[in-house]
């Protein structure tokens with residue numbers, strides 16, 4: 001009988017691992033908390049070589065061309081003048097296109113949404129997931145691909161190891177290309193644009209449309225504004241429309257109208273006109289607090305962590321998806337090489353631990369100027 005593997009989390013990291021392990025002949029099932037699916041919720045991603053390797057692996061190399069290329073980098077001053085210009089072409093792929101490709105490849109009857117895992121426990125020789133509705137499901141191996149707030153993580157690293165807030169957050173907007181004011185579009189489109197100020201910066205670039213479209217007129221402008229917040233301030237930033245404080249981020253519908261208004265007012269006060277316009281035209285911005293996390297170990301007793309469940313790297317690295325792809329390859333290779341699950345898990349950890357930790361450290365170095 002093939003090894004039964006349950007993967008918690010059906011985002012990119014979970015799907016990468018699920019697809020590779022399924023194609024290698026294992027009995028793989030994915031359990032995802034989201035009820036309505038994750039389609040249409042991503043933006044652009046800077047693809048690294050692991051992502052191209054992943055696309056080649058599944059025979060979808062052509063998707064690497066579904067990106068929007070920024071020809072150059074420009075740096076603006078407060079008045080909006082270009083003070084530096086560098087020829088540095090860079091392509092943004094669509095997170096959604098990548099997600100959809102893997103979602104379509106992985107058998108639908110093995111991917112279940114609306115499954116909120118609350119705990120993992122050992123049962124005989126196996127490991128069991130416990131869901132919020134009280135049901136349980138048994139497997140030989142469990143893979144925690146459940147992101148920064150992983151419920152699986154404590155079973156591997158204990159209860160005292162958590163992501164640490166680094167002192168700043170990103171506000172983001174995704175504006176349909178046609179909704180961008182003309183002046184902002186002229187300054188910002190087809191390039192990576194930056195504006196830096198003490199303790200803060202904003203950057204922006206075009207990404208594919210929500211449906212993956214890369215045709216001019218159907219793309220989206222993605223801006224990312226890094227801002228510093230103290231501990232008490234970030235709790236207030238992460239408070240949703242109903243007064244609940246979220247641990248990591250707020251999605252667009254959760255951001256209170258007052259918070260969006262105050263962001264717009266700050267944009268007019270602090271940013272060059274083109275960026276101020278791009279921020280103000282976004283009525284539904286969303287926010288992510290930035291965290292560092294390095295798991296002290298990635299595996300324990302029939303359980304492995306992959307992607308952001310194991311290591312959270314700051315967004316400056318643009319390596320979150322590539323890191324998850326690297327983990328998935330290593331996991332598949334380890335299970336193919338070792339019949340004994342414990343040996344496979346140990347090999348996986350040996351192969352990835354230092355690499356993933358270095359990605360986190362790289363993010364710390366890149367972000368130090370903002371702290």
Ligand SMILES: Cc1cc2nc3c(=O)[nH]c(=O)nc-3n(C[C@H](O)[C@H](O)[C@H](O)COP(=O)(O)OP(=O)(O)OC[C@H]3O[C@@H](n4cnc5c(N)ncnc54)[C@H](O)[C@@H]3O)c2cc1C
Nearest residue numbers: 009011013033041042043045095117146147307308320321
């Ligand atoms: C909707 C969405 C859009 C994103 N868009 C982008 C983008 O445009 N560009 C980019 O570079 N990165 C994006 N990311 C982040 C990127 O996917 C991750 O940083 C990185 O690839 C690591 O992925 P991951 O699968 O480890 O974690 P995540 O992508 O965070 O996925 C974790 C998954 O686990 C699920 N989950 C969490 N807890 C439980 C639980 N208890 N039970 C069951 N399931 C659970 C979550 O619902 C989520 O689907 C996005 C993530 C998500 C979820």
